[in-house]
Amino acid sequence: MAVLLLAEINDGALAMDATAKAVTAAKALGDVTVLAVGATAKAAADEAATIDGVSKVLVAEDAIYGHRLAEPVSALIVSLAGGYSHIVAPATTDAKNILPRVAALLDVMVLTDVTGVVDADTFERPIYAGNAIQTVKSSDATKVITFRTSTFDLAGTGGSASVEAVSAADNPALSEWVEDKMAESDRPELTSAGVVVSGGRGVGSEENFNLIEALADKLGAAVGASRAAVDSGFAPNDWQVGQTGKVVAPDLYVAVGISGAIQHLAGMKDSKVIVAINKDEEAPIFQVADYGLVADLFDAVPELTEKL
Amino acid sequence: MKVLVPVKRVIDYNVKVRVKADGTGVDLANVKMSMNPFDEIAVEEAIRLKEAGKAEEVIAVSIGVKQAQETLRTALAMGADRAILVVAADDVHTDIEPLAVAKILAKVAEEEGAGLVVCGKQAIDNDLNATGQMMAALLGWAQATNANTLDVDGDNAVVAREVDGGLQTIKVKLPAIVTTDLRLNEPRYASLPNIMKAKKKPLDEKTPADYGVDASPRLEVVKTSEPGSREAGEMVGSVDELVAKLKEKGVV
Ligand SMILES: Cc1cc2nc3c(=O)[nH]c(=O)nc-3n(C[C@H](O)[C@H](O)[C@H](O)COP(=O)(O)OP(=O)(O)OC[C@H]3O[C@@H](n4cnc5c(N)ncnc54)[C@H](O)[C@@H]3O)c2cc1C
Numbered sequence: 083m084a085v086l087l088l089a090e091i092n093d094g095a096l097a098m099d100a101t102a103k104a105v106t107a108a109k110a111l112g113d114v115t116v117l118a119v120g121a122t123a124k125a126a127a128d129e130a131a132t133i134d135g136v137s138k139v140l141v142a143e144d145a146i147y148g149h150r151l152a153e154p155v156s157a158l159i160v161s162l163a164g165g166y167s168h169i170v171a172p173a174t175t176d177a178k179n180i181l182p183r184v185a186a187l188l189d190v191m192v193l194t195d196v197t198g199v200v201d202a203d204t205f206e207r208p209i210y211a212g213n214a215i216q217t218v219k220s221s222d223a224t225k226v227i228t229f230r231t232s233t234f235d236l237a238g239t240g241g242s243a244s245v246e247a248v249s250a251a252d253n254p255a256l257s258e259w260v261e262d263k264m265a266e267s268d269r270p271e272l273t274s275a276g277v278v279v280s281g282g283r284g285v286g287s288e289e290n291f292n293l294i295e296a297l298a299d300k301l302g303a304a305v306g307a308s309r310a311a312v313d314s315g316f317a318p319n320d321w322q323v324g325q326t327g328k329v330v331a332p333d334l335y336v337a338v339g340i341s342g343a344i345q346h347l348a349g350m351k352d353s354k355v356i357v358a359i360n361k362d363e364e365a366p367i368f369q370v371a372d373y374g375l376v377a378d379l380f381d382a383v384p385e386l387t388e389k390l
Numbered sequence: 391m392k393v394l395v396p397v398k399r400v401i402d403y404n405v406k407v408r409v410k411a412d413g414t415g416v417d418l419a420n421v422k423m424s425m426n427p428f429d430e431i432a433v434e435e436a437i438r439l440k441e442a443g444k445a446e447e448v449i450a451v452s453i454g455v456k457q458a459q460e461t462l463r464t465a466l467a468m469g470a471d472r473a474i475l476v477v478a479a480d481d482v483h484t485d486i487e488p489l490a491v492a493k494i495l496a497k498v499a500e501e502e503g504a505g506l507v508v509c510g511k512q513a514i515d516n517d518l519n520a521t522g523q524m525m526a527a528l529l530g531w532a533q534a535t536n537a538n539t540l541d542v543d544g545d546n547a548v549v550a551r552e553v554d555g556g557l558q559t560i561k562v563k564l565p566a567i568v569t570t571d572l573r574l575n576e577p578r579y580a581s582l583p584n585i586m587k588a589k590k591k592p593l594d595e596k597t598p599a600d601y602g603v604d605a606s607p608r609l610e611v612v613k614t615s616e617p618g619s620r621e622a623g624e625m626v627g628s629v630d631e632l633v634a635k636l637k638e639k640g641v642v
């Protein structure tokens with residue numbers, strides 16, 4: 083069995099955490115070839131070559147891959163698909179955009195957000211916001227899969243796989259990039275952070291989110307948010323944790339002013355230790371919290387920041 | 391321009407899901423079903439395009455059991471002009487896979503000469519996030535997933551997409567597929583008069599065979615199980631106690 087794994091690359095830089103976790107999942111399926119795609123991707127390819135379990139890296143560098151638009155990247159993957167039993171990627175927004183397209187072009191189903199590998203044809207994935215786990219067996223010739231990275235361990239580095247250039251495929255030229263509005267931050271990345279502090283509607287305003295950020299900075303944590311906090315404009319969209327946002331499983335998750343709707347729990351209930359601060363003792367978040375504190379967040383959060 | 395809006399009938403997002411004891415799936419008999427929330431956003435967006443004079447007709451399509459008629463009536467009550475129901479299953483527990491759904495939708499889009507398809511980014515039952523992208527592939531169209539804003543401008547659409555790092559804006563050639571994210575709009579409620587009017591709007595019934603599509607699944611569900619549950623821990627009385635506990639645990 084041979085696996086083609088789409089590396090997560092942003093502006094030429096390899097997202098090591100997401101990619102190396104997907105490698106861990108993919109190793110169980112066969113020989114792993116990583117595909118590095120971008121306007122510049124050589125450095126990322128060289129870095130991916132060091133991940134344990136990678137046997138080869140293919141690098142496709144071309145201006146048309148500059149912003150990982152779905153149509154050209156899918157066309158490239160399909161042009162390379164021939165020898166592979168599995169085509170996989172970490173379940174990032176980029177890969178979720180691309181892999182279903184690849185699957186349809188190959189006339190196969192796609193399995194997204196896979197959390198467990200039973201055997202080469204059989205996989206586990208959460209459904210209904212994680213309220214059920216489905217085990218599915220695929221009868222397709224090629225399995226196309228995205229792996230939920232929060233459930234797989236990081237593969238080590240120290241390998242030295244060969245790196246080989248591949249030529250670009252035809253560009254369908256159906257879409258073009260206009261601009262990115264990406265937040266610059268010195269904080270750890272949300273999905274790989276060891277500690278996450280999240281704020282909800284209870285935080286009340288964008289300004290008050292400073293309290294959440296100050297606590298996060300004290301803990302060296304990433305900042306997350308509930309949907310309500312994002313919808314209300316307190317926090318940017320890429321901070322949303324949940325069923326339809328990011329899924330995190332840090333060592334410590336601190337939920338502040340978040341009620342604990344199932345859609346939010348779907349994104350954080352696999353955290354090792356959960357702390358909830360909420361003024362409503364009936365809030366459902368307390369049913370999953372290891373430590374619950376019934377308090378007004380405007381008192382408790384600054385005090386906690388100070389005492390840590 | 392005609393806008394096609396695929397809408398899926400799913401368990402209502404407020405319902406607590408129960409896994410069947412025999413592990414064959416989730417209990418959907420006698421539970422409240424609704425339109426997939428992302429599809430409400432899609433219907434709203436399509437109606438706004440019509441109101442803005444950028445679309446002539448909004449067609450809602452659903453694939454599934456007969457009861458999906460209700461979901462389509464909701465779309466019609468919100469303001470869609472007509473609806474197509476593709477009856478592909480008898481049992482409410484049968485979920486039609488995105489590949490088959492996309493094949494049917496692609497045929498509908500071609501038949502109708504749709505200039506734009508607006509669908510949800512994700513169905514909240516199977517959580518697959520696949521149909522829009524698959525449909526775009528089958529049609530050879532551009533795709534813009536996770537839309538935060540959508541501007542239709544002549545032969546193009548400009549879409550700001552919610553991505554992991556923030557927002558990415560792209561311009562796609564029409565016809566295209568756009569999938570909705572939560573911030574695209576706030577869907578309207580159907581008014582009572584509009585609910586009445588919707589009953590008279592056309593709703594065609596079809597089958598997958600009418601479109602020459604084999605809807606049989608590629609994936610066999612081996613079993614459905616309960617996730618590992620989490621026990622509630624302890625309540626602490628003060629910030630000091632919390633800090634002490636966290637230190638004891640070694641997480642701070
Ligand atoms: C299709 C769909 C997808 C969704 N996806 C997601 C998702 O991915 N992620 C997500 O989070 N949600 C998601 N949701 C929304 C979800 O259902 C909830 O509406 C949302 O999580 C609620 O956010 P919240 O807990 O911040 O707000 P609320 O439920 O309003 O809770 C606010 C909490 O703050 C507390 N509070 C208020 N003031 C204070 C104070 N001064 N001190 C302490 N506590 C205070 C209150 O007691 C309350 O418990 C989704 C919903 C739908 C329909």
Ligand SMILES: Nc1ncnc2c1ncn2[C@@H]1O[C@H](COP(=O)(O)O)[C@@H](O)[C@H]1O
Nearest residue numbers: 396397453509510512513518519520521
């Ligand atoms: N059976 C269906 N009938 C109509 N539309 C569907 C169906 N299944 C999926 N869709 C559309 O595709 C979107 C994504 O669904 P999914 O790929 O299943 O997560 C949904 O939000 C709907 O807009």
